[in-house]
Amino acid sequence: MDTDDKMNGTEIGHSDRDPCNKSRPEGETSSDIEKPLDCDDIVSHLEKSPNPALDSVQDLTLDMELEISEPDVIPDTSIESTSRLIGSPSLDDSEIKTPPVQPDTIFVPPPSQAAQGGLPSAGSSYSHQASGRYKIDLHLQFPNGSVNKNYDTTKYLVIRPRTSGSPTVAYKVICDGIHGLDSLGLSAEVVEEKIRIRGIPVLAGDHKLIVHYSLFNREQCLGRSLKEVILTVNPDPRSLWKDIEPQEGLPFRKPHTSSEKIEGDLVIVGASRRGRSHAHEGKFREDDFRIGYDHASGWSFMVVADGAGSALLSRHGSQLACEAAAAALVPYFTSLLGTSFDEHAAAFANSSQSESPQVGNTLYKVLGNSGHAAFKRLEQEAKALGCPLKALATTLNITLCHRYRFGWFVAVFAIGDGGVGLFRKGDSTIILSQPDSGEFAGQTRFLTMSEIWSSGKGILDRIKYTVVPDMTALIAMTDGISDPFFTTDKNFFDSAQWELFWDELCKSASVDRDNAHLESELLDWLDFWSKGNHDDRTIAIMLP
């Protein structure tokens, strides 16, 4: 939005003089007005009126004498009112309606008629005009506004430069006032050719404004006219969102929000909310999640899935994938992840290596098989439903956590966008998912893509694990949250961004394991506003 910081507050309502009655000394300008163009640089563009009915249309020339009686051109009353601060509540609209002027046209009366109206005072220097109607090509366009968003723009009335063949002369346009802003929540300040419009728009639409102006040739007023301009005000997008129920009878329905809290070695909480873009179109939430804690083994898990927006039954796909992955995971807690794993984990924790073959191999089986079980489940479902597998497309991330004497062991297997971060306030955040975005927005990889399962190395690369002595929270999220907060993969790996994210989250929800309202506070928080980000949002958090 155009703004002009140089605008001096004392100029407000300054234009109460009648610009046409006063001959202005050569070169007079208010010293505090910054002009975009020197008058001499403005090539006049006074064209013949295209309307053949108008009589004796002529080109303006400068070498003839003409005296103009100003009151014949426009009544004084309209000038008085329009040249005040427009938009002030005291101004009655009816005062300034329909001046007897055609838009974009200036009528210069013949000398005899002008003489009857009274001659200007002797000694004034007047250049000469032939009488007739002249088309004025005035360039003026205001940037669009938006309802409830501060608007402040400054524009200058400028005669559009002619493309060729016209002498450079000192034509100048003075604004006499603007009509049409009152109901919009905007007001105008007018100083000579400068117009500043500001305020907070309240009414959306394409609004017609009428700009009254006088044309000067050097210090002589040639006449008055008006210009109609459209000021577009966008609606406030927040007022446009609808909350529509999906059609009755559609299969695989799911509630628009869901949440759960489990207490084990950690408090695990999950919350998921249908995005505005889906609510607006009467679609279902496509995200899903499962959380769990296995008392016997002490393993905690969270599974988060984001059904593809482009896939017809992805809401079902994400649900099935979460269920299948969780179901496949649980038996491992007392087998591969049982007591024998404790030793591997301890050895890994005590080593200086970033990887351990034993831990890696076990997780490859546990997480790889659980993810693959979800994939097989979707394949089976697609066959049963007679739909293509990609109709069930979904992302999936599985997070495991166990408390040992040496600290928290955490492992993640992730396909697709969104991600998992191990947040340690005041310390670095460890990202346990890999970037999976395509070259355009919204593109990512899905559980249902065969390329995911085509190589063991590919699966292994998707498994990340670590041991930390302490952590603030382990957080899994879908892109409905990571997009607005982190935007890029680089930011997702930036600990400073995680601090900001955490602070923002904690403003709305008391993220504390003892908070009895944590679920509902998280659900409320998930409704946050972020321009262009209205996807489903799901977050799952483990709190030590």
Place this chain on the structure above:
Amino acid sequence: MIGSLRRDPQALDSVYVSIITFDREVKILVPLTALEDFQIPELIPPMSGPTHLGLALEELCKQVDREVVKTTPQVKGDWKPMLFIMTDGSPSDRQKYNHAIPEVKRRNFAVIVGCAAGSNAKQEDLLPLSDHVVSLDTMDSSSFSGFFKWVSDTVSAGSSSMGATSTQVMPPAPPEVHVVV
């Protein structure tokens, strides 16, 4: 069309519009501009004469390369662009046009819609370029407003439901707009 898009909250938040005109000359009438800031430009009716669609597509490709942002670790990319082409004739620069088709396809548009408007427009010329070709029998205001309504529905749908794997699902066309199979 712009007015109805402005009333769609998802579009208002995310759609950018650019307009390229082509007759004898190819002109980027409006560079890629946020819907919020978009102002209807003065359209100078094209003169009769050659229809330089091929040249327009070349310009389009340059513009896409320049203005459409792709995702990198540091930058969030744009959504896939959509292309709507309206012509009332057939390309005069046929060689250039044929050469431009694969170039345009390489730009990964979410959808390319060709619209043959009026009796002089040749639908078959648009088929190799477009995913969907529609025709308007008459060039009256109701046909155009029907078409533009459909375009804005398409853009609205695209601005909220684009995925990685899909080609865009088109909303049903209004009666004035014939879908060429």
